Amino acid sequence: MPYIPLESHLPGITGLLEYRRDTAQPIRELTEILLRGPSSLTRGERELIATVVSNGNQCKFCSAAHAATVDMLLGEHETSKQVKADILTAPVSEKMKALLTIADKVREDGKLVTTAHIEKAKAEGATDIEIHDTVLIAGLFCLYNRYVDGMATAMPEDNGYFTVLADRLVNHGYYRLPQGYDHLKKH
Incomplete structure (x- = not known):
């Protein structure tokens, strides 16, 4: 049960973002830029970063939400599952393995990212902007994970929620849906 009163039909981050729309707006904008804006990384690759970080932080809501998003973008379920189990044996490029490793290190502690991690990513073809954005996405999802779990937000009653999300x-x-989220209420 959430520590503060949140809309019961809005589990996880959505309820928190609705609770405080003024603070939600800038982080929604940053997330939109990083995960959907122009990039040499695909949207699926960027969602994999969010998935790896959320899974490593054991944030069940965010891990399920972003794995479902990866699955929808890639049209399959194995990549997200395998990346969560073991980055180094997952069916992604060597460049993505290096970037996901950096993201996982950021998740643990940003100081764990070493010159060797960066050199490995560059050797596999990662650009400076891809490395930058990986670190920023990882840091942003640490914020989201701690926000969701630190407020004890609810998990959806039905896992089908994650497909809809x-x-x-x-x-x-x-971004917030223009019509809001009342349509998600059970009548």
Whole structure:
């Protein structure tokens, strides 16, 4: 049960973002830029970064939400599952393995990212902007994970919620829906 009163039909981060829309707006904008804006990394690759960080932080809501988004973007379920189990054996490029390793180090402690991690990513073809954005996405999702879990937000009653959420993220992005979220209430 959440530590503060949140809309019961809005589990996880959505309820928190609705609770305080003024603070939600800038982080929604940053998330939209980083995960859906122009980038040499695909949207699926950027969502994998969010998934790895959220899974490593054991944030069940964010891990499920972003894995479902990866699955929808890639049209399959194995990549997100395998990346969560073991980055180094997952079916992603060597460049992505290096970037996901950096993201996982940031998740633990930013100081764990070493010159060797950066050199490995560059040797596998990662650009400076891809490295920058990986670190920033990882840091942002640490914020989200701690926000969601630190407020004890609810998990959805039905795991089908994550498919609906993934569809919204894939097709509408991270901004607040113009009509709000009342349509999600059970009548």
